[in-house]
Amino acid sequence: MLFESESHKAGQVAISVRNLNLIYKTTVQKKPTFRQALTRTGRKIRTVNALTNLSLEIPYGSVLGVIGANGAGKSSLMRVVAGIVPPTAGRVEVYGQVSTLLSLGVGFNARLTGRENVILGGLAAGLTRAEIEEQFSAIADFADIGEAIDSPMKTYSAGMYSRLAFAVAVVVEPDVLIVDEALSTGDAKFKKKSLEKIKTLRSENRAIILVSHALATIKEICNDVIWLDKGKIVMRGNPDEVVAAYKESLQVAKSSSADEDL
Amino acid sequence: MGKVQIYEPFKGGLPPVIPYFSDVWRRREFISAYSRSELRAQNFGSFFGQLWLILNPLILAFVYYLLIIVIGGNTGSERFAHLTAGLFLFYFITNSMMAGSKSITSGGKLVLNSAFPRLILPISATVISFFKFLPTFFVLGVIHLILGLPIGPELFYLVPVLVASIIFALGTAILTSILNVYFRDTRNFLPYFTRAWLYLSPVLYTVEQLKPALKPISYLNPLYTFIGAWTDILISGAAPTVANFVTMFSWAFALLLIAVFLFMRREREFALRI
Numbered sequence: 001m002l003f004e005s006e007s008h009k010a011g012q013v014a015i016s017v018r019n020l021n022l023i024y025k026t027t028v029q030k031k032p033t034f035r036q037a038l039t040r041t042g043r044k045i046r047t048v049n050a051l052t053n054l055s056l057e058i059p060y061g062s063v064l065g066v067i068g069a070n071g072a073g074k075s076s077l078m079r080v081v082a083g084i085v086p087p088t089a090g091r092v093e094v095y096g097q098v099s100t101l102l103s104l105g106v107g108f109n110a111r112l113t114g115r116e117n118v119i120l121g122g123l124a125a126g127l128t129r130a131e132i133e134e135q136f137s138a139i140a141d142f143a144d145i146g147e148a149i150d151s152p153m154k155t156y157s158a159g160m161y162s163r164l165a166f167a168v169a170v171v172v173e174p175d176v177l178i179v180d181e182a183l184s185t186g187d188a189k190f191k192k193k194s195l196e197k198i199k200t201l202r203s204e205n206r207a208i209i210l211v212s213h214a215l216a217t218i219k220e221i222c223n224d225v226i227w228l229d230k231g232k233i234v235m236r237g238n239p240d241e242v243v244a245a246y247k248e249s250l251q252v253a254k255s256s257s258a259d260e261d262l
Numbered sequence: 263m264g265k266v267q268i269y270e271p272f273k274g275g276l277p278p279v280i281p282y283f284s285d286v287w288r289r290r291e292f293i294s295a296y297s298r299s300e301l302r303a304q305n306f307g308s309f310f311g312q313l314w315l316i317l318n319p320l321i322l323a324f325v326y327y328l329l330i331i332v333i334g335g336n337t338g339s340e341r342f343a344h345l346t347a348g349l350f351l352f353y354f355i356t357n358s359m360m361a362g363s364k365s366i367t368s369g370g371k372l373v374l375n376s377a378f379p380r381l382i383l384p385i386s387a388t389v390i391s392f393f394k395f396l397p398t399f400f401v402l403g404v405i406h407l408i409l410g411l412p413i414g415p416e417l418f419y420l421v422p423v424l425v426a427s428i429i430f431a432l433g434t435a436i437l438t439s440i441l442n443v444y445f446r447d448t449r450n451f452l453p454y455f456t457r458a459w460l461y462l463s464p465v466l467y468t469v470e471q472l473k474p475a476l477k478p479i480s481y482l483n484p485l486y487t488f489i490g491a492w493t494d495i496l497i498s499g500a501a502p503t504v505a506n507f508v509t510m511f512s513w514a515f516a517l518l519l520i521a522v523f524l525f526m527r528r529e530r531e532f533a534l535r536i
Contacts, residue, residue, distance in 0.1 A: 024534045034447040079533065083269050083377035086530045092269040109300070109369070116299040123292035124378045126285075152303070 013095060014176055014207035015058040015081060020090035022051040022076050022231070050076035051231040054090075058224075060175075063198075063208045065222035065239060067215065067246055073231040074211045078180050081209070096175030096207070099125075110154035114145065114164050117153055121168060135171055142197070143167035144190075163190055170197050177201065180211040195221065215243050275527045282379055282526065289382045297389040315397040319350055323401075326466060339409050340497060341468075346398075346405055347496045348465035348489045354395035355431045355485065356456040361387035362435025363442040363449050370536045380529040381522070384439040388432045402496065412499035419495045419502055426510040427488055433517030436525050443528075443535050463489050484513040 026046050051073050058064055066074050079085040082098055109117060118139060122132040140149050143164045148156065156164075169179060179198070198221055201208060212218055218225060218239060225242040227235045235242050305314045323346040330341065365383040366373060373380060406413070442448040463485040464472065472480065480486040487509045491502040502510075 024531075026534070034445040034451070079374075080269060083267060084374065085533050086269060087271055089271055094267040094269075096265070098267070109303075109372075111303045112299050116295075116303075120292060120296055120299065121372065121376065123289065123295055124372055124376050124382070126288060126378065129291050129295070 012060045013057055013093075014060045014062075015056070015095070015209075016091075016093040017054060017056040017077075017081070018091045020051050020054040020056075020077075020080060020092060021049075021088045022073075022080055022085065023088045024048050024050060049231055051080070051087075054231065054233060056226070056233065058207050058209065060096075060207050061204045062224050063202055063210065063222045065218035065225040065242075066209060066211045066228060067213070067218060067225060067243065068228035068234075069250075072228040074228055075180060076231070077228070078178050078209065078211060082178055094176060098176045098178065099169050099172045099174035111152050113151055114143075114149040114153055114156070115140075118164065118168055122172075139164075139167045139171045142171055159187060159190070166194050170194070170201060173201070173206075175206055177206065177208045178211075179209070181213070215247065219243050276523075277526060277530075279526075282381075285379045286381050286385075289378060292378075293382055293386045293389055296386045297393055300386070300390050301393055315394060316401060318394075319346075319353070319398045319401055322353065323349055330466065340411075343405050343409050343411060344468060344493050344497050345465065347402055347493045348463070350395065350398040350402065351427060351489055351492050352460060352463060352465050352485065354391055354398075355427060355434060355488075356459065357394060358388045358391035358431035359434040359438050359456065360452055361391055363438035363452055365435070366439045366443050366532055367446070367449075367536060373533055373536055380532055381436070381525060384435040384525075385432065387439070388428070388435045391431065391435075392428060406496065411497060414499055416495055416499045416501050420492070422507065423488065423491050423495065423502065423510065426507075426514045427492075429514035429518050430484065430488065430510075433514065433521045436521035437517070440521070440525055440528055443532055459483075459485065462486075464493070465489060468493075484509075484517075487513070 024047075026048055054073075054077070066077070068074050076085070080087050080092055081094065083092075083094075109120070112120070115136070118136065119129070119132050123129065143149070143160075143166075145156075145160045145163055148160060149164075153161070166179075169177065195217065198208065198210070202221070210218065210222060222239045225237065225239045226233050227242050227246045235245055301315075302312075305311050308314060310317060323342075326345055326349060327342055330345065362384045365387040366380060369383050372378075373383075405411075438448060438452065460466070462479055462483050464480075469480070469486075469490045487506055491506045491510065494500040494502065
């Protein structure tokens with residue numbers, strides 16, 4: 001294991017989120033420019049209540065599925081838990097080492113090779129070079145992209161990109177693994193492989209958070225599910241029940257399209 | 263791990279300063295690995311490859327020398343030595359500024375997906391610019407020997423001038439990195455800004471050639487002192503004055519302090535602005 005880890009006991013708290021609020025202001029115009037900043041035209045300030053008074057405890061040993069419509073606050077919650085965005089109010093405590101795979105981003109510089117991106121991503125996350133190199137062959141094996149690992153990432157297909165990203169997040173074997181929408185790309189074979197990998201990662205001294213629109217996957221591997229809507233928890237509990245309730249709210253209970261993730 | 267990470271709202275706009283900088287220090291391997299990868303990638307696939315690190319400054323120097331010949335300035339060999347020395351230092355600082363402006367916005371994926379002190383991105387930009395600046399020492403050395411310019415203990419004064427320049431360059435990189443997150447036009451303005459800055463600095467002309475009426479700009483332009491001191495040491499073997507050093511280090515530290523302060527206050531917003 002890459003992260004030196006004391007064993008955690010099932011039921012021990014991995015993540016504690018208390019009264020979490022995340023509010024940010026954004027201009028409606030996507031790329032702010034100097035001219036518009038000066039003239040104050042062409043933009044409206046929109047206040048987004050991404051998360052509202054959200055409290056949540058995630059114990060070790062759980063695989064928590066997070067579902068909800070686009071814009072429900074799923075990724076915002078993951079970013080706060082991962083320490084990327086500070087909360088506006090409230091408190092988050094994370095007991096253990098976190099690995100994140102948010103919106104499929106491992107490679108940040110497309111001109112650099114896959115290998116360089118993996119090393120740089122690990123160094124940015126605070127690992128040492130020796131620790132990364134120790135795990136590198138396992139990452140390359142899992143991603144299974146062959147010699148492309150030493151090509152610039154701009155030559156990668158979307159599938160290769162997500163394979164590598166996924167490999168990094170799971171090979172590192174952290175105490176807390178956050179996977180955001182990573183299972184929805186890649187070919188059927190790789191999806192199956194990554195699902196199997198997540199299953200093997202389920203253990204008493206690990207907590208996994210899986211954000212996905214793939215409801216069948218959620219039902220298959222999670223033992224706890226929260227349904228978020230407009231920054232609030234609508235429902236939490238048994239995967240079958242929460243997924244059923246969510247599907248009913250979408251009025252897609254009869255349609256099989258929502259299940260089509262694997 | 264026995265380790266607990268706590269995420270709370272920042273108080274007073276600044277994250278805890280000492281843990282922040284120890285976090286930055288822990289990421290030093292990132293800075294060196296990133297700089298090396300980036301340098302390699304920049305000339306990847308070009309015919310001359312890493313030779314461009316020498317070719318770029320040489321071609322640059324000859325193009326500006328051509329300009330001086332055309333406009334009928336002083337084209338003596340010392341003039342050429344002065345031009346190259348000033349130009350290389352000037353380009354180190356403005357390259358750092360340009361690279362800094364892109365450092366946060368182009369690191370978007372990393373900023374959105376990992377928690378780390380963002381300051382390491384503009385620091386890397388300055389380190390990369392410095393690595394590009396290093397080969398010019400070789401070029402300057404060769405010119406120095408060929409033209410028989412003075413060699414003496416005064417050359418050691420280059421070291422503190424260089425240190426002040428690096429601190430100043432880092433300050434500009436951090437400042438433009440913040441600016442470009444909020445105003446994407448910064449990147450478009452910068453080439454013109456640096457061009458104007460070049461004309462206002464004693465690179466294409468010497469300090470003595472400046473019209474007395476324009477003298478006040480020398481007090482407003484920090485590069486006036488940096489480049490003046492740098493070229494005086496190299497060309498005439500003249501040691502900088504104490505006033506020169508005070509000016510340079512005041513500019514360098516003041517800019518760095520302001521830039522780091524603004525950066526640390528704003529960096530939590532970066533993930534929301536990219």
